[in-house]
Amino acid sequence: MCMLKCLLGCLLLLALNKGSYQYEIYISQNEKNLISNARTILQKLENILNGEKLCSQGWEEYEDHCYRFNTKKMKWHEAEVECRKQEGYLLKIEDANEFRWIVARAKAYSVDDIWIGLRKTNNKWKWVVDEQTSHYQKWNSGEPNGDGPCVHMWSYFTYNWNDVTCNRQCSFVCEQR
Numbered sequence: 001m002c003m004l005k006c007l008l009g010c011l012l013l014l015a016l017n018k019g020s021y022q023y024e025i026y027i028s029q030n031e032k033n034l035i036s037n038a039r040t041i042l043q044k045l046e047n048i049l050n051g052e053k054l055c056s057q058g059w060e061e062y063e064d065h066c067y068r069f070n071t072k073k074m075k076w077h078e079a080e081v082e083c084r085k086q087e088g089y090l091l092k093i094e095d096a097n098e099f100r101w102i103v104a105r106a107k108a109y110s111v112d113d114i115w116i117g118l119r120k121t122n123n124k125w126k127w128v129v130d131e132q133t134s135h136y137q138k139w140n141s142g143e144p145n146g147d148g149p150c151v152h153m154w155s156y157f158t159y160n161w162n163d164v165t166c167n168r169q170c171s172f173v174c175e176q177r
Contacts, residue, residue, distance in 0.1 A: 030131050037129070040087065041177050059176065062101050066176040067091070069109045076150040076166035079115045080128060083174035089129035090117030091173040095136050102173065103159045112155040115172040120149035120163070129175075137161070 027035075055066035068086060070079070080090050093099050093116060106114055117128045125134050125144070140160035144151075148165035 033130065037177060060105065063098065067105070068174045069105060069111065070172050070174065071109060071111055073169040073171055075169065076115050079170070079172035080117070083172070086174050088174035088176040090115055091175050092117050092127045092129050093136060093138065099138050106153070106159060111171045113170045114153045115170045116151050116153060116161070118151040118161070
Protein backbone atom coordinates (compact mmCIF):
# COMPACT_ATOMS: atom_id res chain seq x y z
CA MET A 1 0.00 0.00 0.00
CA CYS A 2 2.89 2.33 0.82
CA MET A 3 4.36 1.70 -2.62
CA LEU A 4 1.05 2.60 -4.27
CA LYS A 5 0.76 5.82 -2.24
CA CYS A 6 4.31 6.77 -3.19
CA LEU A 7 3.59 6.04 -6.85
CA LEU A 8 0.42 8.11 -6.82
CA GLY A 9 2.17 10.92 -4.95
CA CYS A 10 5.02 10.98 -7.44
CA LEU A 11 2.62 10.94 -10.38
CA LEU A 12 0.71 13.83 -8.82
CA LEU A 13 3.94 15.79 -8.37
CA LEU A 14 4.90 15.11 -11.97
CA ALA A 15 1.46 16.14 -13.20
CA LEU A 16 1.36 19.33 -11.15
CA ASN A 17 4.91 20.46 -11.78
CA LYS A 18 5.46 18.89 -15.22
CA GLY A 19 9.07 18.23 -14.28
CA SER A 20 9.89 21.89 -13.55
CA TYR A 21 11.20 21.17 -10.07
CA GLN A 22 13.66 18.62 -8.78
CA TYR A 23 12.55 16.70 -5.69
CA GLU A 24 14.70 14.40 -3.64
CA ILE A 25 12.57 11.32 -3.17
CA TYR A 26 14.14 8.14 -1.94
CA ILE A 27 12.42 5.16 -3.50
CA SER A 28 13.37 1.60 -4.30
CA GLN A 29 14.19 0.34 -7.78
CA ASN A 30 10.87 -1.53 -7.82
CA GLU A 31 9.02 1.73 -7.09
CA LYS A 32 11.04 3.49 -9.82
CA ASN A 33 10.00 0.75 -12.27
CA LEU A 34 6.36 1.15 -11.25
CA ILE A 35 6.56 4.92 -11.77
CA SER A 36 8.20 4.46 -15.15
CA ASN A 37 5.54 1.95 -16.19
CA ALA A 38 2.75 4.24 -14.96
CA ARG A 39 4.23 7.17 -16.89
CA THR A 40 4.35 5.02 -20.04
CA ILE A 41 0.75 3.90 -19.54
CA LEU A 42 -0.47 7.47 -19.01
CA GLN A 43 1.34 8.61 -22.16
CA LYS A 44 -0.20 5.79 -24.18
CA LEU A 45 -3.67 6.62 -22.83
CA GLU A 46 -3.20 10.24 -23.81
CA ASN A 47 -2.10 9.15 -27.28
CA ILE A 48 -5.12 6.88 -27.68
CA LEU A 49 -7.47 9.68 -26.60
CA ASN A 50 -5.86 11.84 -29.27
CA GLY A 51 -6.67 9.19 -31.89
CA GLU A 52 -3.22 7.63 -32.14
CA LYS A 53 -2.59 3.89 -32.35
CA LEU A 54 -1.74 2.04 -29.16
CA CYS A 55 1.39 0.42 -30.58
CA SER A 56 4.29 2.02 -32.40
CA GLN A 57 5.39 0.79 -35.81
CA GLY A 58 6.99 -2.65 -35.58
CA TRP A 59 4.93 -3.60 -32.53
CA GLU A 60 1.81 -5.80 -32.54
CA GLU A 61 -1.23 -5.17 -30.36
CA TYR A 62 -3.02 -7.77 -28.27
CA GLU A 63 -5.37 -6.97 -25.37
CA ASP A 64 -4.11 -3.41 -24.84
CA HIS A 65 -0.46 -4.51 -24.78
CA CYS A 66 2.17 -4.15 -27.49
CA TYR A 67 4.61 -6.90 -28.48
CA ARG A 68 7.75 -6.92 -30.58
CA PHE A 69 9.11 -10.25 -31.78
CA ASN A 70 12.90 -10.20 -32.03
CA THR A 71 14.27 -13.10 -34.04
CA LYS A 72 17.90 -12.24 -33.31
CA LYS A 73 19.18 -14.67 -30.68
CA MET A 74 20.75 -13.33 -27.49
CA LYS A 75 21.53 -14.40 -23.94
CA TRP A 76 18.74 -13.70 -21.41
CA HIS A 77 20.44 -10.65 -19.84
CA GLU A 78 21.19 -9.15 -23.28
CA ALA A 79 17.58 -9.66 -24.36
CA GLU A 80 16.33 -8.01 -21.16
CA VAL A 81 18.58 -4.98 -21.78
CA GLU A 82 17.47 -4.80 -25.41
CA CYS A 83 13.80 -4.76 -24.38
CA ARG A 84 14.51 -1.89 -21.95
CA LYS A 85 16.20 0.00 -24.80
CA GLN A 86 13.01 -0.51 -26.81
CA GLU A 87 11.03 0.99 -23.88
CA GLY A 88 9.58 -2.38 -22.97
CA TYR A 89 10.37 -5.46 -20.93
CA LEU A 90 10.82 -9.17 -21.55
CA LEU A 91 7.52 -10.91 -22.12
CA LYS A 92 5.22 -11.42 -19.12
CA ILE A 93 2.53 -14.03 -19.82
CA GLU A 94 -0.50 -13.53 -17.62
CA ASP A 95 -3.09 -16.02 -18.90
CA ALA A 96 -3.78 -18.91 -21.27
CA ASN A 97 -5.21 -16.67 -24.01
CA GLU A 98 -2.07 -14.54 -24.09
CA PHE A 99 0.06 -17.72 -24.14
CA ARG A 100 -1.88 -19.08 -27.14
CA TRP A 101 -1.56 -15.76 -28.99
CA ILE A 102 2.21 -15.65 -28.37
CA VAL A 103 2.58 -19.25 -29.59
CA ALA A 104 0.62 -18.48 -32.78
CA ARG A 105 2.75 -15.41 -33.46
CA ALA A 106 5.99 -17.32 -32.68
CA LYS A 107 5.01 -19.95 -35.25
CA ALA A 108 4.23 -17.19 -37.77
CA TYR A 109 7.75 -15.80 -37.23
CA SER A 110 9.25 -19.33 -37.35
CA VAL A 111 10.75 -18.83 -33.90
CA ASP A 112 11.55 -22.04 -32.05
CA ASP A 113 12.60 -20.66 -28.67
CA ILE A 114 11.74 -17.43 -26.87
CA TRP A 115 13.08 -15.86 -23.72
CA ILE A 116 10.38 -14.71 -21.32
CA GLY A 117 10.82 -12.33 -18.41
CA LEU A 118 10.45 -14.97 -15.72
CA ARG A 119 13.50 -15.57 -13.54
CA LYS A 120 14.26 -17.49 -10.37
CA THR A 121 15.13 -15.14 -7.52
CA ASN A 122 15.49 -16.34 -3.92
CA ASN A 123 13.95 -19.70 -4.91
CA LYS A 124 10.84 -18.02 -6.35
CA TRP A 125 9.93 -17.56 -10.00
CA LYS A 126 9.29 -13.83 -10.51
CA TRP A 127 8.61 -11.57 -13.48
CA VAL A 128 11.46 -9.09 -13.87
CA VAL A 129 9.17 -6.24 -14.95
CA ASP A 130 7.38 -6.00 -11.57
CA GLU A 131 9.02 -8.63 -9.33
CA GLN A 132 5.66 -10.41 -8.94
CA THR A 133 5.46 -14.17 -8.62
CA SER A 134 3.95 -15.93 -11.58
CA HIS A 135 0.27 -16.76 -11.05
CA TYR A 136 -0.20 -18.21 -14.53
CA GLN A 137 2.28 -20.99 -15.30
CA LYS A 138 2.80 -23.12 -18.38
CA TRP A 139 5.71 -25.36 -17.43
CA ASN A 140 6.46 -28.41 -19.51
CA SER A 141 6.05 -31.74 -17.72
CA GLY A 142 8.95 -32.23 -15.27
CA GLU A 143 9.85 -28.53 -15.32
CA PRO A 144 11.27 -26.58 -13.70
CA ASN A 145 14.02 -29.11 -13.09
CA GLY A 146 16.86 -26.89 -11.89
CA ASP A 147 18.67 -26.46 -15.21
CA GLY A 148 18.94 -22.71 -14.67
CA PRO A 149 17.34 -19.53 -13.33
CA CYS A 150 16.04 -18.24 -16.69
CA VAL A 151 12.97 -19.39 -18.62
CA HIS A 152 12.27 -19.83 -22.30
CA MET A 153 9.37 -21.13 -24.36
CA TRP A 154 10.58 -23.95 -26.56
CA SER A 155 8.88 -25.41 -29.63
CA TYR A 156 10.29 -28.84 -28.72
CA PHE A 157 8.03 -28.64 -25.63
CA THR A 158 5.10 -27.16 -27.65
CA TYR A 159 6.28 -23.78 -26.36
CA ASN A 160 5.70 -24.77 -22.75
CA TRP A 161 8.17 -23.25 -20.33
CA ASN A 162 11.61 -24.67 -19.63
CA ASP A 163 14.18 -23.46 -17.10
CA VAL A 164 17.67 -23.11 -18.58
CA THR A 165 20.98 -21.41 -18.10
CA CYS A 166 20.79 -17.69 -18.93
CA ASN A 167 23.71 -18.01 -21.38
CA ARG A 168 21.64 -19.90 -23.94
CA GLN A 169 21.00 -17.99 -27.18
CA CYS A 170 17.26 -17.48 -27.79
CA SER A 171 14.96 -15.17 -29.67
CA PHE A 172 12.84 -12.95 -27.45
CA VAL A 173 9.65 -10.93 -27.23
CA CYS A 174 9.49 -7.45 -25.75
CA GLU A 175 6.21 -6.21 -24.31
CA GLN A 176 4.83 -2.77 -23.52
CA ARG A 177 1.70 -1.77 -21.61
